[in-house]
Amino acid sequence: MRLLYRPLSAICKALSDENRLRILMAIGSEKKSVSQIVEELGLSQPLVSHHLKELRRSLLLKVERSGPFVYYQIADGEVLQAIERLNNLVSELVKNQDLF
């Protein structure tokens, strides 16, 4: 199996921040505006904007403008699936960590 090391590491980096993961989960069910995310997560607006930019740069999000609002949504349904699978892996690893 041949890996796309550069973009793969970039995606993982995008997923390596707790706040960005929370943002992704918040958006997961439905597209949301910046201020909705800000309120839901209790983070500062510039911080959320910054992370959204990162997530978009990593191709994980799509943007859509509607009036003064900017709506972000997951770029691809598989993104959430991938996160869930990683979360399962993490559970596994944590569960088995003392077995050796």
Added chain:
Amino acid sequence: MRLLYRPLSAICKALSDENRLRILMAIGSEKKSVSQIVEELGLSQPLVSHHLKELRRSLLLKVERSGPFVYYQIADGEVLQAIERLNNLVSELVKNQDLF
């Protein structure tokens, strides 16, 4: 779906470095000693040791000492599967990035 944000972000961080991904792939097929990895990847020995430590701290690797050699191997078969799936996702995202 409830995420384990802290450890999940930690695992993603471990996967967010190209050198660490290469190390994981190098080890993937069979356990290898530090010097084997050093030679195979052309990285400095301290750098490889450092990354191995990170990967171990993230529960992705297991260690096994045999004489003067220290062998590292993937902690769980699902680790490689997870990486492959992420790689597929990345291909998808890259392929579709200009569709909108």
Added chain:
DNA sequence: TTAACATATAAATAATAGTTTATATTCAGG
């Protein structure tokens, strides 16, 4: 066009992480 709101950007700072160089530890063989 001005006021108020939504979002983005910039600058500054603080924290973290990758790499290199040098040195320490551990182990097997002589």
Added chain:
DNA sequence: CCTGAATATAAACTATTATTTATATGTTAA
């Protein structure tokens, strides 16, 4: 025990990144 090889650790440096504070841009409605 001493030497050389394998690995780990420490210190120093560089680079990157997360966060905050302040400000700019853009949009709508009055």
